[in-house]
Amino acid sequence: MSSADYLTTKQVLLPHLQVALNLYLLSYKLTLQPQLNVSWCQKKDGEFTYVWAIALQLSTAQKIPAIQIATKIIGMINTQAIADDIRQKLATENLACSTLIAIRATPSGLIYLELTDCAIAAWLQYSIANPPKIEKYCLQKNKTLLPFILQYTHARCYSVLQLAAREGIIPPVLTSISFLDSQQQLLCRHAAEQALIKQLLVTSDNLYAPNAHLKPHWQKIAVALCQSWQTFYAYCQIWGEVKRNNLDLARVRLGLTLLTQRLLAVLLNDKLGIYAPTEL
Structure with missing residues (x-):
């Protein structure tokens, strides 16, 4: 089955993270090509939170603290564009929520991308209306x-x-x-x-x-x-x-x-x- 037939929250997020990563690499004139991947947070208090460890990868190459890199990358992530994408691609009905994703960095430099209840509901409703083949x-x-x-x-x-x-x-x-x-x-x-x-x-x-x-x-x-x-x-x-x-x-x-x-x-x-x- 083609990924185009069925969308996941990760598929919506990744293009926006790639844009932010590209902007960061361009701003520092870096020719690195780090892997773009996110995983689910396993903490009990982060049930619907992705973890992006990109800053830890870049920290090794740049020799600067990961938290500093994470903070700069977060500033380049367009949360409004992500919310608009969730509404456009996943929502089958109007979402009254203004916030669909919250992003923060941990002291270690991990980037947490937390999906709000509205974002989760959008995906659940999308999945009900669009069964996987x-x-x-x-x-x-x-x-x-x-x-x-x-x-x-x-x-x-x-x-x-x-x-x-x-x-x-x-x-x-x-x-x-x-x-x-x-x-x-x-x-x-x-x-x-x-x-x-x-x-x-x-x-x-x-x-x-x-x-x-x-x-x-x-x-x-x-x-x-x-x-x-x-x-x-x-x-x-x-x-x-x-x-x-x-x-x-x-x-x-x-x-x-x-x-x-x-x-x-x-x-x-x-x-x-x-x-x-x-x-x-």
Whole structure:
């Protein structure tokens, strides 16, 4: 599948980071060609934050403190242009938020690029409306050495969505969900929900915006997504009281289930070469 068919937050960010890097190199008349890559912050307080270590790379070559380089590069990143790109490329509805990304440097010189709730909601809504395509559907129902959790989770997600459609909570073909509340904050605030969203972002980046110098371990990525959804489903109720009293939240959780099922289908079919079952 071509990366042009499906966008990730990383794909939106990278061109703007490249512009800032080019400006910095030009300003110092440097002929270096450092690798342009960002990774997800693993800290608990940075759930939706990318880390860019470019200043550390340049510090070695320039023999100046990384924090000094990071500060200058941050001044060259056009956050308004990034926000406009998020609105144009990802948002399927108007975003009332004025801030979509916050950027800061750590004392060590790492650059943190934090996506706000509105930016995350834009990507989630985009992903609901624009499902990733599967290149090759596999009919091989069993494959040795693959964990059972992979096919089980795909089938479980599918059955949850089918039940929700039969009960009228969501339409049979789901194309739109509002992930923000009236205060423009994500409706999904539970730690398990946030962890699943993070894993969905990580998975989509690995699929459609991978690091050119690292080969993804697809089985490990798929298992991590399955485990995140299993934890989410154990702690984040959809039925019962939530369905009765907070239908918007129930629909948001079903949206996260749909995105999990879709990405798992791509991983199973295209990357692991195995059938993605709808029932077991």
